[in-house]
Amino acid sequence: xxxxxxxxxxxxxxxxxxxxxxxxxxxxxxxxxxxxxxxxxxxxxxxxxxxxxxxxxxxxxxxxxxxxxxxxxxxxxxxxxxxxxxxxxxxxxxxxxxxxxxxxxxxxxxxxxxxxxxxxxxxxxxxxxxxxxxxxxxxxxxxxxxxxxxxxxxxxxxxxxxxxxxxx
Amino acid sequence: xxxxxxxxxxxxxxxxxxxxxxxxxxxxxxxxxxxxxxxxxxxxxxxxxxxxxxxxxxxxxxxxxxxxxxxxxxxxxxxxxxxxxxxxxxxxxxxxxxxxxxxxxxxxxxxxxxxxxxxxxxxxxxxxxxxxxxxxxxxxxxxxxxxxxxxxxxxxxxxxxxxxxxxxxxxxxxxxxxxxxxxxxxxxxxxxxxxxxxxxxxxxxxxxxxxxxxxxxxxxxxxxxxxxxxxxxxxxxxxxxxxxxxxxxxxxxxxxxxxxxxxxxxxxxxxxxxxxxxxxxxxxxxxxxxxxxxxxxxxxxxxxxxxxxxxxxxxxxxxxxxxxxxxxxxxxxxxxxxxxxxxxxxxxxxxxxxxxxxxxxxxxxxxxxxxxxxxxxxxxxxxxxxxxxxxxxxxxxxxxxxxxxxxxxxxxxxxxxxxxxxxxxxxxxxxxxxxxxxxxxxxxxxxxxxxxxxxxxxxxxxxxxxxxxxxxxxxxxxxxxxxxxxxxxxxxxxxxxxxxxx
Numbered sequence: 001x002x003x004x005x006x007x008x009x010x011x012x013x014x015x016x017x018x019x020x021x022x023x024x025x026x027x028x029x030x031x032x033x034x035x036x037x038x039x040x041x042x043x044x045x046x047x048x049x050x051x052x053x054x055x056x057x058x059x060x061x062x063x064x065x066x067x068x069x070x071x072x073x074x075x076x077x078x079x080x081x082x083x084x085x086x087x088x089x090x091x092x093x094x095x096x097x098x099x100x101x102x103x104x105x106x107x108x109x110x111x112x113x114x115x116x117x118x119x120x121x122x123x124x125x126x127x128x129x130x131x132x133x134x135x136x137x138x139x140x141x142x143x144x145x146x147x148x149x150x151x152x153x154x155x156x157x158x159x160x161x162x163x164x165x166x167x168x
Numbered sequence: 169x170x171x172x173x174x175x176x177x178x179x180x181x182x183x184x185x186x187x188x189x190x191x192x193x194x195x196x197x198x199x200x201x202x203x204x205x206x207x208x209x210x211x212x213x214x215x216x217x218x219x220x221x222x223x224x225x226x227x228x229x230x231x232x233x234x235x236x237x238x239x240x241x242x243x244x245x246x247x248x249x250x251x252x253x254x255x256x257x258x259x260x261x262x263x264x265x266x267x268x269x270x271x272x273x274x275x276x277x278x279x280x281x282x283x284x285x286x287x288x289x290x291x292x293x294x295x296x297x298x299x300x301x302x303x304x305x306x307x308x309x310x311x312x313x314x315x316x317x318x319x320x321x322x323x324x325x326x327x328x329x330x331x332x333x334x335x336x337x338x339x340x341x342x343x344x345x346x347x348x349x350x351x352x353x354x355x356x357x358x359x360x361x362x363x364x365x366x367x368x369x370x371x372x373x374x375x376x377x378x379x380x381x382x383x384x385x386x387x388x389x390x391x392x393x394x395x396x397x398x399x400x401x402x403x404x405x406x407x408x409x410x411x412x413x414x415x416x417x418x419x420x421x422x423x424x425x426x427x428x429x430x431x432x433x434x435x436x437x438x439x440x441x442x443x444x445x446x447x448x449x450x451x452x453x454x455x456x457x458x459x460x461x462x463x464x465x466x467x468x469x470x471x472x473x474x475x476x477x478x479x480x481x482x483x484x485x486x487x488x489x490x491x492x493x494x495x496x497x498x499x500x501x502x503x504x505x506x507x508x509x510x511x512x513x514x515x516x517x518x519x520x521x522x523x524x525x526x527x528x529x530x531x532x533x534x535x536x537x538x539x540x541x542x543x544x545x546x547x548x549x550x551x552x553x554x555x556x557x558x559x560x561x562x563x564x565x566x567x568x569x570x571x572x573x574x575x576x577x578x579x580x581x582x583x584x585x586x587x588x589x590x591x592x593x594x595x596x597x598x599x600x601x602x603x604x605x606x607x608x609x610x611x612x613x614x615x616x617x618x619x620x621x622x623x624x625x626x627x628x629x630x631x632x633x634x635x636x637x638x639x640x641x642x643x644x645x646x647x648x649x650x651x652x653x654x655x656x657x658x659x660x661x662x663x664x665x666x667x668x669x670x
Binding site: 015018019022026029030033036037039040041044045047048049050051052053054058059061062064065066068069072083084088089092095096098099100102103104106107115118119122123127128129137141145149153154155156157158 | 218219221333336339342346356360361363384388391392393394557558563565566579585586589590593595598628
């Protein structure tokens, strides 16, 4: 998918920068795993290999693989390739930010109200869909979900003040 | 022929009316999942898994495996009508499928694809019927060292066979293993890698990872590409189907070859995609119509589709017989088995006869039902793709959140799922393969257990992995798979040098 040719103007972050950032992040993750394994004990105990024995080597492999990736990126020649254009990233953020707000408000508002809000916000502001269509999906889907989960399959989902007010 | 008797018993289970209904529901849901961007077999099944907790395991697996068949069929619809491969193994289908559709032969192209898929799957199911019990029987003799060597082979194949850079495959896989290691150590009962966070006590559930990595990650990628679907309209009527079938008879050799390549590649993890390309390439070389491939020749659809479906189906062989899934979707099905209280592995053939043979029987019937459903309902499914993405995206987000919540009834899991989604988007953009990570999260604990138990038995000596013919052979195969790209280039060098010497 990353070979997708992006034509047109518009700058953006370089692919190389993102690659290096990710490889550094995986290396940090590997170091954390190594640290945690040493805490748990990587030696041979009375009961055999101790809890950190196996993860320790995983950490080493992660750090090693990350270093190889960093070296490969530094040696690669396509320095000017873009990761994505700013316009594209704005679209991606337009999903990530509402989605993060959505998962954050689920514990307070319950999943049904939060879902309705997410769909309405997304369909009206980002998708510019007609209002009646947005309302149909935005209110319809949570209602259908409610019937399917709470009534048919008896699986309780998180509920908030609205559901309490209605007596569920 | 004990297998046949068991199989007929399986058919009797599957043919109960409510199971047939579940089968139909599964196929329809599966095709929808396969057609929608952002939902694939793996995360679609992961999201629907909680709905099956209350069902008897046999009914549940029938429905879920039918979702899988449906998703496999669905991938061909998007590939042919919209030139968008719904799954990576549909890429080769677009080469000839989309040109055919553009020439106004969309109905023929779809019929060819569906029929080929059906043939590929059918050959693979026949293979599973006879080989799975044999392998399971053989595996009953496995000790921890043998099991570890099979895990080693599984993961080594990812490194050697995947197109991604080996360093990235290893990093992605090891992160999966590390995530699986978080929490309570199953052997010593000690806590590890939790760093004092109580929410990490139980570790990371792979279902949450699958929903995030594949579901949310996919939506973000689709969003970035600003999907504007411009598809070809298609109608299928009985006349088109009949004529296409008559023509397809001529390509039986390609179909058989594709099925065999698919079965062979599918047993190895991640084999469906290389299998479909390999089959396309081989057919192009061997077929008298090879020169016409790429311009919209039906044989160019037969080759990759038979292979992809045979591979997708035979990926279930190691899952049923050894408890080792060959693909992320098989991994999710395996996760389902654990939740329903079944222990996957060779013992299933002894202890859970009805379940295993019910599953195998449902593979036969599911593919027949699937073929009928897709042939009759194509326009309906293609219409789904014309729904604007700004409607599909939030709806799928909500479904992912519900799916993630219901796994453990935990709102924290929903947050973790979102984080996995963002990470998945970044990793995918940078060519890190996600399937090895998911499989490592699923198999991490078992692989570690096998590793430590073998070392315990040998007092810490690694020689146990070379201690008998069986375990050494599997380990050697694993090493070959691991260094396959290196071996291949060495062989090529050696060949050119030999030629120069003449």
